[in-house]
Amino acid sequence: MSLDHYPRGILVPALTPFHSDLSVDEERFVAHCQWLLDEGANGLAVFGTTSEANSLSISERKALLERLIDSGISPRMLMPGTGCCALPDTVALTRHAVERNCFGVLMLPPFYYKGVTDDGIYASIAEVIQRVADSRLRIYLYHIPPMAGVGFSLALVDRLLKAFPGVVVGLKDSSGDWKNTQALLQTFPGFEVFPGSETYLLEALRMGSAGCISATANVNVAPMRKLIEVWKTPAADAMQQELTAIRAVIQKFPMVAANKAILAELQAAPDWSVVRPPLRSLAVDAREQLFASLERLHFVTRHPVTAA
């Protein structure tokens, strides 16, 4: 915990665009990822919750990652999500990411069974590490109990860190519980902890956080990156307040649909609003509320997005 650390920064859980027939729009995905990096993203946590990754098949995920890397985006900027319910799937995706030289993977615990023990989740992660058997593997644990229904307790993190030093290297905390993020930062100095929201970004940075991985970075990454650059200066608090205000507006709506609605509007690309079921696009009235609130914050016009 040091005020001198340079955080890893803002990793964007990039949205996955679909065509109106629900097939993946690979071209728009690559353009979106490239735009995020141009805007200042420090990296891309592709295939997370915001990416609807669990609504994609394993082969779709592999193909998309290939396409991204083949397009010229460095795998050293990529932290793909690879945690699935089934061990063989998690192993396959993790191995693929490591072989393609991604800097890390973001690993959900197996999330179908609820009420499982720390021991069971430990065994899952340990088995993946043993099977992938590659010294390049760097795992970021994905703690998101509101969706997964299971997660990584402090005791489990401790056990994993001791068993796999240099392999289990960080955690995305999407618990929505700032106390948990604080506890992680305090308990495990040097462990790369990313809050799942920019709301506590500055506070987290001051406690030694690695940055953040936030859904709304899909539409607002530039000012987040700016905060990363100046977080030790007096300007930081006002910038944090602006970020918090925008986040507060967007998170009143379903996150994936809201972020996609914003991109659809800004790029005049209606297909951006397509989500795979069980998610639904924003209804017209919700969209209007969202845009009215954002306009009041002078948000929409401030961040024009190049069409894909």
Place this chain on the structure above:
Amino acid sequence: MSLDHYPRGILVPALTPFHSDLSVDEERFVAHCQWLLDEGANGLAVFGTTSEANSLSISERKALLERLIDSGISPRMLMPGTGCCALPDTVALTRHAVERNCFGVLMLPPFYYKGVTDDGIYASIAEVIQRVADSRLRIYLYHIPPMAGVGFSLALVDRLLKAFPGVVVGLKDSSGDWKNTQALLQTFPGFEVFPGSETYLLEALRMGSAGCISATANVNVAPMRKLIEVWKTPAADAMQQELTAIRAVIQKFPMVAANKAILAELQAAPDWSVVRPPLRSLAVDAREQLFASLERLHFVTRHPVTAA
């Protein structure tokens, strides 16, 4: 709702056996399924929660179904689980089951995202039906909110029944909420409702239930089948009490591990106790408690199981 109906009966959510290296033991699986049918199972709801289906890859599930049918078990006895998080996976498994002539499929809603709307789940099921596009398709909805975190409300069932008559034909209710099962039976006469436990089997049959789909049928199917045969006779209540007592003992323990522990013991086949993480095998003390309780009910010696 009629006392004259002949229920579809006891469908067993067959356990999936693994080797000690966690690979699927296909041979033991086939032997187990054959034994269940020999014991009186009216059908097999393979690839459910008890089967650890979500811990299997799509290709493992397809291969196992192929193996089962190739072994000579009629697909008309099979209701494989096919509901996954990702639409392409659900479509692939459902199409495969229909093409192999299975009498039905048991469909989980997409279960990663929580707090989704009925409309989103409706869209998921509708999309699968449209894509499979096969008049042979018969869907049984799999309602298990304690695991899936999402489920099929009465309003959603009503909507699906009206939109897809003859396609959406039944539901397995593993809510653990007998009031919900009653409401389903009362609201949708003719709809094939299977409680997810034998505890309420007799009561459900008297309300027009199709039978039940219960984890413990893996080790206790014969007396369940007997109840199906005699449920209209005075002997039925005493038989139900015996079933309920055995169920009550086993469900004090994690269901998959407990059922596997029983088969491991009865068949002197230690590998039967292997589960894939995040599940764990029963600890020694739990196993001893389980067997002590079952012996008090004269259970273990009553149902010897032929070794696979």
